[in-house]
Amino acid sequence: MEYRPARFEVLRNMDKCNGCNRCVKECACGVHYRSDSGKLCTRDYACVDCQRCVETCPAGALKIALNRNTFHPNDNWSERYIGEIYKQAATGGVLLSSMGNPNPMPSYFDRILINASQVTNPPIDPLREPMETKITLGRRDREIVRDASGRIAPKLVRGLSADVPILFSAMSYGSISYNAHAALAMAAKELNTYYNTGEGGLHKDFYAYGDNTIVQVASGRFGVHSDYLNAGAAIEIKMGQGAKPGIGGHLPGEKTVGDISATRMIPEGSDAISPAPHHDIYSIEDLRQLVDSLKEATGHAKPIIVKVAAVHNIAVIASGIARSGADIIAIDGYRGGTGAAPTRIRDNVGIPIELALASVDSRLRQEGIRDRVSLIAGGSIRSSADMIKAIALGADAVYIGTAALCALGCHLCRSCQQGKCNWGIATQNPELTKRLDPEEGARRLVNLVSAWTHEAEEIMGGMGINAIEVLRGNRLMLRGIGLTETELRILGISHAGE
Amino acid sequence: MAIYDAASLSGREINEIIKKEMDAKITFTGVNGQRFICDGMKDKLVTVDGVAGNASGAYMDSGELSVIGNAQDAIGDTMNGGRIFISGRCGDATGYAMRGGEIYVGKDVGYRAGIHMKEYGDDKPVLVIGGIAGDFLGEYQAGGLIIVVNTERAACPLGEDYAAGMHGGKIVVFTDCQPAPRAGVQVREVAARDIKEIEEYMRRFCTFASLDYSSEISRKAYVLEPMGRNPYKRLYVNN
Amino acid sequence: MLEGQVRIPSGCAVSGFINKDRTLTDGSRIIKSIACMHDRSNGLGGGFAAYGIYPEYKDYYALHVFYDNSEVKAECEKFLDKHFDIVNLSKIPVRKTPKITDEPLIWRYFVKPLPTKLASSQLDEKEFTVKCVFKINSYIDGAYVFSCGKNMGAFKAVGYPEDVGEFYRLDEYEGYSWIAHGRYPTNTPGWWGGAHPFCLLDIAVVHNGEISSYDANRREIEMFGYKCNLQTDTEAITYIFDYLVRKIGMSYKEACDVIAAPFWNKIQAMDKADRDYYNYLRRNFDSLLITGPFSLIIGHEGGLIGINDRLKLRSMVVAEKGNTVYMASEECAIRAIESNPDVVYAPKGGQPVIAEVEYGI
Secondary structure, eight states: OOOOOOSEEEEEOTTTOOOOOHHHHHOTTOOEEEOTTSOEEEOGGGOOOOOHHHHHOTTOOEEEEEOSOOOSOOSSSOHHHHHHHHHHHHHOOEEEEOSSOOSOOOOSGGGEEEOOOOSSSOOOOTTTSOOBOOEEESOOOOOOOBOTTSOBOOOOOOOEEESSSEEEOOOOBTTBOHHHHHHHHHHHHHHTOOEEOTTSOOOGGGGGGGGGEEEEEOTTOTTOOHHHHHHSSEEEEEOOOTTSTTOOEEEOGGGOOHHHHHHHTSOTTOOEEEOSSOTTOSSHHHHHHHHHHHHHHTTTOSOEEEEEEOOTTHHHHHHHHHTTTOSEEEEEOTTOOOSOEEHHHHHHSSOOHHHHHHHHHHHHHHTTOGGGOEEEEESOOOSHHHHHHHHHHTOSEEEESHHHHHHTTOOOOSOGGGSOOTTSSSOOOHHHHTTSOHHHHHHHHHHHHHHHHHHHHHHHHHHTOOBGGGTTTOGGGEEESSOOHHHHHHHTOEETTO | OEEEEOTTOOHHHHHHHHHHOSSSEEEEEEEESOOOTTTTOOSOEEEEEEEBOTTTTTTOOSSEEEEESOBOSSTTTTOOSSEEEESSOBOSSTTTTOOSOEEEESSOBOTTTTTTOOOBTTBOOEEEESSOOOTTTTTTOEEEEEEEOOTTOOSOOOOTTTTTTOOEEEEEEEOSSOOOOBTTEEEEEOOHHHHHHHHHHHHHHHHHHTOOHHHHHTSOEEEEEESOSOTTTTSEEEO | OOBTTBOOOEEEEEEEEEETTOOOEETHHHHHHHHTTGGGOOSSOEEEEEESOOGGGTTSEEEEEEESSHHHHHHHHHHHHHHEEEEEEEEOOOOOOTTSOSOOEEEEEEEEEOHHHHHHHTOOHHHHHHHHHHHHHHHSTTEEEEEOOBSEEEEEESSOHHHHHHHTTGGGOEESEEEEEEEEESSOOOOGGGSSOEEETTEEEEEESOOTTHHHHHHHHGGGTOOOSSOOHHHHHHHHHIIIIIISOOOHHHHHHHHTOOOHHHHHTSOHHHHHHHHHHHHHSGGGOOOSOOEEEEEETTEEEEEEOTTOOSOOEEEEETTEEEEESSHHHHHTTOSSOSEEEOOOTTOOEEEEOOOOO
16 A cells, blocks of 8 residues: 655635646646546545646636645654655655745844944945946956056956846756756846856757856766866856755766766766765865866966855865865755655755855964955845845855746745656656746846846945945845844844844 | 976976966976866876876866876766876865766775766766775766776775665776675676777776786676666655 | 943034144143133043154054052052063143133153064054053053053143143144044043043044944954954944954054945945955955944044044034144034134045145155
8 A cells, every 4th residue: 555645735616617737738747637437536645736727727716735634643654754655665766856845934034133323324226326236256466566657556356346236046958948048148248147057968058148147067077078067157066055065966867868968978878977075175275276276277277166065164165165276166055856755855955045154254264264265155146135134244245046046937836856847847847847938938037137146236225225236245234133142252243232 | 398496396386287277288396285287177198297286187178198107096077078097096075076087096995986976978987996985986987987007906996885776887806806895786707898999998907007908808897787777765755 | 320330321512623734832722722622521521642843762562551559550560570671751841721620640651572482472562552452451450551552641630621731831842743522421531531531552542422332343453462442433433443453454544444444335336346345345444334423534644534433423524724634523622722723624524634744755
């Protein structure tokens, strides 16, 4: 006997349903089907609550609800744990999930409040007075060189520059669809910011977006070659990611088809396995070696980003990275999303980005090397307010992944690993990918980032700050609420009222 | 041929010379551990006299790097094309994530040689090891060819945990003693079709190592091949 | 709560003038100037800095020190004795007035680093002196060095600036350059060290406004060995100038281009040479940009600089008469001491007015 408890139930209002069969066509999970006798039926256990059928039903006849059928209530042995045990008992498999940690862990962003000017200095009206959100990322070079006439001879310093402090974080072609990548590339170009290839290589169609592309080098080195390294504006070495610190990646063979295989440069149907470590990096001095070899291969022209997951001793790790020739450090908090991660890793490994970021920024300053690197923070930046708080804690910019996917239509059903994304994002099924129009997706991404930027300008204006670079690390602009002394100390902020 | 004394040059300076030098054949003498030599190189024929430093030949596209002496770690990392010849021994992680090109090592290689080698289309990486290999040879191998020639006739030229997670490509080992099979990897005696596949590389190796091709190729050899390209298919359950 | 334990925003009045030909003027003029902006202060801080006042000791660092009591004084003097050759020490002469109360012990030392100490520190003379001053201010509780330049000095107290000037008998000093400050803090610090100007070596800064970039600036500058003990804008700004000019090797003009950098869109519209220059400064010194309202007068041995924030959220008027350049929060403060200037103008936001002494005279 197979136990298949359903988390959701599909509610069909038969008064409204006109039997058009749209739901059967829309659901790749096979929830809706016609029985042999022609009756519209549902397999509730297969429903992931992606809301596709609900939103596309022309009659508005569908709703998805948490299953009213309840197991015997037990706060300790919740239905979730019992259901997971059934799955593992049936298959012997490692539980595989997607997106970020969904558990009710504390969000420090939600317990931080932002300052505003009253009387002693003025707020600035961002709609009518200048408000600068442009950022530059990379090492600061403060060695003044003068020409014969004594003027400062400006040096070209390796780095990135974006009009907004928001970059799209790494999502590989393979984990998401061609159309999703196309939308991210187009939006990055229009916004004058960057998107990130992830470790799936760079599709030949997107070389044209090179100036707005960060190319990633991960342990699997998929699609990495000299032209790829030189195609982007920066190279990101991925050491880890927030959703699954310390483990590698695995794109199953059934997803390495067609262009995915061509872009990753592996045969069709072959598993794409990313090792947990870079096998040429077993120690910090080896990181310098990879950083330098990438610089050599690209004529020292491209800034090197090192992306790490926020783990317990992140501050010293970041200090080591800053001394390894990296220009930028990207830190990914434990709520960061992913296309697939073992559930237990996703939900139990790593630390929150707020604490990681604050301690890294403080540590780099204590050591006097904060100006050697820029910091990009990621791992569940949900709004412009989260972004502002991250920057005031010490980030130069933020990476958004999940928020970008939501802009493309993701409903966070957390089932990317199944490859059946009904919104055409985390799938390679051509019937599904065509549901995402890249132009429309790009427009929505541009709208999202523009809206956040406007909000950020309002918040900055309220603080009387008209250049985002001096919001960076400006922790006096933050106060904690309901936080312990230890939390406040790590965050480097005072409590509200102080 | 252009000859440079590299004793006082950094790896970066060596690469700048390689890029600028009009002569396609360049020799560097007195090399001792300079890193990144020939990284991302195209077309040149470079000879290094001495010890080639870490990550030399990384991302190499075409051309040739010949080392008269030993080489350190991560040689030919993510190599894409061209050839690397090393007359002596090579350190750890030789040919990591190679996608194309050929590496010939006269003597032994360290741990994790040829790991995560992969092939695509016409690109097929080849790693020929003259001596013996350290542990984890061909870990995660996804494509390409690894040949362990074992010129010294060691009883067992493989270390521990060879072919761990191998899911593509082929390893050919010249040895009298049949390697034990590994999870998901089968071991069989070399067949005529294998000899045909490795002939070109074995001939090139024998010429490079001054060995007699026919006496080497006729030795007893075994082939390691993965049983499938999806070794972890049943590892996960959707949650 | 004392200054340094909490950040206290304050409004202010600033005034300053320089005789570029180094002719000397006594302190009564600057008192008269700052006094006419009485309403911009609230009696909780006033101060002055003067250049050229110690010609007989011009090769020695003049340390002006506040002490809480004589025990602290003894401890501090022991420290000074160990590190410096002290050629002269005395109480700073004051004129008692009922308007200035609760005065600390106020002492002055003319010193030079001991050659053996200096050599073993492997620092240059200025850095050695700065390090020693930081040590006293951070570790000798109750001692505070508030002025440490050569041939210059700061004089400050809790009170209205004109009373502070009277108290310190500034009419008896003669300098070629003077700056003054009247403070309007938002609560009662009650501590003399918190008054302005803030000084380090020959740099003295008076400032009006509350900057919004403070904590970003502070945390940046503290990476380079500075310690912002007072948590005031003026202290951070002084360190920024010391860092950019003395440590990085910028001119004062270039340092001003860092702290009040033009907006990006203005930079993009410039010709290539300027565009490259400002791009370089903003790209590499971005954490030292100062935002929020400020008008600053910065004194140093070679001149006087006036600068506003780039949005011009604070007032500043400049006038010239012959060899003298005047700068003040309000025109009246200039007219009070120079009724007939050659030219009077309000500088644009972010554009420094730089007056330099004429050398070779």
